[in-house]
Amino acid sequence: NKGKYEHYMQKEIHEQPESLTTTMRGRLIRGGSCKAKSVLLGGLKDHLKTIRRSRRIVFIGCGTSYNAALAARPILEELSGVPVTMEIASDLSDRQGPIYREDTAVFVSQSGETADTLHALEYALENGALCVGITNTVGSAIARTTHCGIHINAGCEIGVASTKAYTSQIVVMAMMALAIGGDTMSKQARREAIIDGLFYLPNKVREVLKLDQDMKDLAKLLIAEQSLLVFGRGYNYATALEGALKVKEVSLMHSEGILAGEMKHGPLALVDESLPIVVIATRDACFSKQQSVIQQLHARKGRLIVMCSQGDAASVCLGGSCRVIEVPQVEDCLQPVVNIVPLQLLAYHLTVLRGYNVDQPRNLAKSVTTQ
């Protein structure tokens, strides 16, 4: 039931404040006067010691689920102290890449039925790794086959383009990082700040959803373009990949997410006065580097659309020549949850304006059950 919405994708984008709340329900413990703030993940608690002792944590997934893991990777590295590597499921299988008994392999999948991810799971089980599932579907193949896991609880997602599952996946993996790192006293203040950030996150997403009309206006400007680049780095490298994936899969416009640190190693050659480029430059440790990226793109007359934190328009938009998307600032590791929303809205409006099927893009299936 689409309720007041015209499409499932639109409904699922707009229900993210609620889906995020459901994802966190009963899992955040904000303590009393003397109790520390913490996270409780029932499905993981008996395995936390093993995970902390693992030689590395390997995230495995496809498409949007892979991007969600990429967004969570930095906070997991920071809080757990365990090396974290990333694998696209099909690539791991193609290479028969090394997976060891001392590894924790985390399988991320909205449907829990993706053939590539399931195949990589069987391979990791054969190799003796501890296998953790992060899925949105209770009783799915991945949920059943892994040793333990966390349900995303984002509610049923119908649009082929994954939206609310993505933001809930990031939140689940941030909570996982908090749980794994939960025994380090030196990081208690950081953990508490993230727990507070999680608590306020649904309201921040509610706020960013107010950009709907702005994103529709931007979509009108971009309707006839051939291509859209999205530059991000740090926590928001994943936002660049995921924003571009959304645009290409539903609006059928070519789009590419680019790690801003790679700009001079090739992509800079594409920059001219006509190619639209989204630069994600919200406040975090990478902000000054992104300011310099903006300067360099500006010097080459790039057609810039800059996403920045509220109040930063003047410091990112040189000479007032670019379009700005101002978003609320949250704890750095949670910023990808806020930042993806305007790009989801942009992809949605572009698709509707271009007259394509937004919930069922051509050639795609919601659950890819063949390899």
Ligand code: M6R
């Ligand atoms: O169900 P899964 O999360 O395992 O699906 C993985 C991908 O097929 C999926 O995320 C796909 O990339 C989406 N259509 C993206 O919106």
